Amino acid sequence: MIGREKEFADLKERVDDLLAGRGQIVSIIGEAGVGKSRLVSE
Ligand SMILES: Nc1ncnc2c1ncn2[C@@H]1O[C@H](COP(=O)(O)OP(=O)(O)OP(=O)(O)O)[C@@H](O)[C@H]1O
Ligand SMILES: [Mg+2]
Numbered sequence: 001m002i003g004r005e006k007e008f009a010d011l012k013e014r015v016d017d018l019l020a021g022r023g024q025i026v027s028i029i030g031e032a033g034v035g036k037s038r039l040v041s042e
Helices: 005-019 036-041
Strands: none
Touching (some): 005 036
């Protein structure tokens, strides 16, 4: 996966919060094909 270091790090922090008991809701918004599904699957 190329060029999503910031977004990936942000998502991992949200998962860490979730595991610590702080529920999270994340919206991933972008143009078609920009990599939303790929980011989530990674
Ligand atoms: N950061 C990335 N580095 C390399 N390849 C990527 C990256 N992001 C997406 N891709 C590739 O680009 C293609 C499109 O990505 P993806 O399906 O995640 O887009 P999407 O935003 O979910 O599209 P849609 O809006 O149609 O659902 C896929 O083959 C995916 O693996
Ligand atoms: Mg998608």
